[in-house]
Amino acid sequence: xxxxxxxxxxxxxxxxxxxxxxxxxxxxxxxxxxxxxxxxxxxxxxxxxxxxxxxxxxxxxxxxxxxxxxxxxxxxxxxxxxxxxxxxxxxxxxxxxxxxxxxxxxxxxxxxxxxxxxxxxxxxxxxxxxxxxxxxxxxxxxxxxxxxxxxxxxxxxxxxxxxxxxxxxxxxxxxxxxxxxxxxxxxxxxxxxxxxxxxxxxxxxxxxxxxxxxxxxxxxxxxxxxxxxxxxxxxxxxxxxxxxxxxxxxxxxxxxxxxxxxxxxxxxxxxxxxx
Numbered sequence: 278x279x280x281x282x283x284x285x286x287x288x289x290x291x292x293x294x295x296x297x298x299x300x301x302x303x304x305x306x307x308x309x310x311x312x313x314x315x316x317x318x319x320x321x322x323x324x325x326x327x328x329x330x331x332x333x334x335x336x337x338x339x340x341x342x343x344x345x346x347x348x349x350x351x352x353x354x355x356x357x358x359x360x361x362x363x364x365x366x367x368x369x370x371x372x373x374x375x376x377x378x379x380x381x382x383x384x385x386x387x388x389x390x391x392x393x394x395x396x397x398x399x400x401x402x403x404x405x406x407x408x409x410x411x412x413x414x415x416x417x418x419x420x421x422x423x424x425x426x427x428x429x430x431x432x433x434x435x436x437x438x439x440x441x442x443x444x445x446x447x448x449x450x451x452x453x454x455x456x457x458x459x460x461x462x463x464x465x466x467x468x469x470x471x472x473x474x475x476x477x478x479x480x481x482x483x484x485x486x487x488x489x490x491x492x493x494x495x496x497x498x499x500x501x502x503x504x505x506x507x508x509x510x511x512x513x514x515x516x517x518x519x520x521x522x523x524x525x526x527x528x529x530x531x532x533x534x535x536x537x538x539x540x541x542x543x544x545x546x547x548x549x550x551x552x
Contacts, residue, residue, distance in 0.1 A: 305355035305453050308340040309385075310375060312368040313395070314361025317439040318386035319343050325442045332449065354378050356452055360385040362395050363428055365418055376429040381452060387438035387507045389425045392540035394438075396422040400537050424540070433457055437493055438507040438539055444492050462512045464488065465504050468495035477503060483526040485535070488514030506541040516548050 309319065322329050323343075340349040357379035363369045376382050387393045398406045399422050407419045425431055433452060435445055448458040465486035469476065472495055477484040484503040486495070490511045497504050510516070523532060536542040 304335060304337040306339050306352060307336045307356050307358065308338075308349065308354050308375070308379075309343070309358045309360070310340065310371065311342060312359065312361035312372065312389070313364040314386070314388050314393075316343065316360065318360045318435075318437075321439040321442045322445060325446065328446060329442075332446065335453065351378070354380070355455075356381045356383060358383045358385055359389055359425060362388045362393060362422060363425060364395065364420060364422065369428055372425065372428055380455065381432045381457075382429060383433045383435065383452060384425050384431050385435050386440050387436060387509075387539050390431075390434045390436050391507075391509055391544065392422050392424045394538065394540075396424075396540040396543075397537050398422055400542065434509075436490060436508040441493050441496075443494075460490075460492070463491045464511055464514070465491045465493065465495050465498065465508075467491055468493070469498045471495075472499055474498055477501070478522065478526075481526050483523050483531075483535075485519065485541075487522075488516055488519045490514075503535075505535055505538050507539040509541070510544050510548060514548075516545055517552060 311319065338344075339352060339354060340347075354375070357375040359372065359375065359382065361368075363372050384390050388395065392399070403421070404419050407414050407417060411417055433448070435441075435448070437444075448460070451458040466476070468491050469486060474495065477486075477498060482503065484498060485506045486498060486504040488510055489504050489506045490508045493508055495504075520532065527535075533542060536545055
């Protein structure tokens with residue numbers, strides 16, 4: 278009688294193991310969290326439609342309050358994306374916990390990056406501003422407005438009010454790979470010229486474009502509206518030259534008023550103190 282054990286193929290067991298299904302690689306874990314904000318930057322992402330859905334398919338969305346109500350399980354994250362200003366104690370606590378859980382923390386939009394429109398309060402009456410809003414102010418939090426990087430380390434910023442969604446598509450794949458994107462230092466003027474716009478400054482109309490970081494597709498100057506600086510100062514933006522140019526077109530008070538709209542005033546003051 279034939280000995281079955283002697284005739285067995287010694288490779289048979291290895292073949293059986295190799296034929297088991299290969300487990301798919303784990304997708305990067307992402308959370309998108311809103312602090313005190315209008316959530317307009319998140320809507321800018323949704324406005325991308327299918328392009329954004331294709332990007333979302335590449336990640337595991339752990340938390341995003343705009344599209345689901347499930348409680349955040351508190352797992353470690355590859356990327357935490359934060360929109361809005363940390364105004365309340367709860368906001369600050371949420372932010373610090375996100376930082377501890379995340380390999381990268383990314384901020385979304387002007388409020389998170391520069392304090393945004395809420396920061397106007399800091400320039401006018403400060404804490405007394407609340408008296409114009411509430412009849413009774415006892416027990417109402419009324420802290421100074423500070424951007425996210427005053428509380429935690431920020432790895433990358435998507436600037437703007439709202440963000441430029443196409444710019445998000447451009448840089449986010451690098452973040453998924455664990456790389457910090459290298460953003461080119463170029464003014465809004467480059468995009469204005471590419472669109473064939475006539476420079477507002479040539480017509481003695483104020484515009485902050487030369488000192489502001491580009492990437493917005495010059496949406497405001499294209500609409501004949503001055504750039505008000507919602508994307509922040511360029512690393513090499515020449516504030517002194519910009520002030521000198523604009524003196525012919527607006528008063529110092531008007532200049533300060535415009536820089537307060539998106540929280541640019543503090544950044545300009547800091548830049549000028551280093552000059």
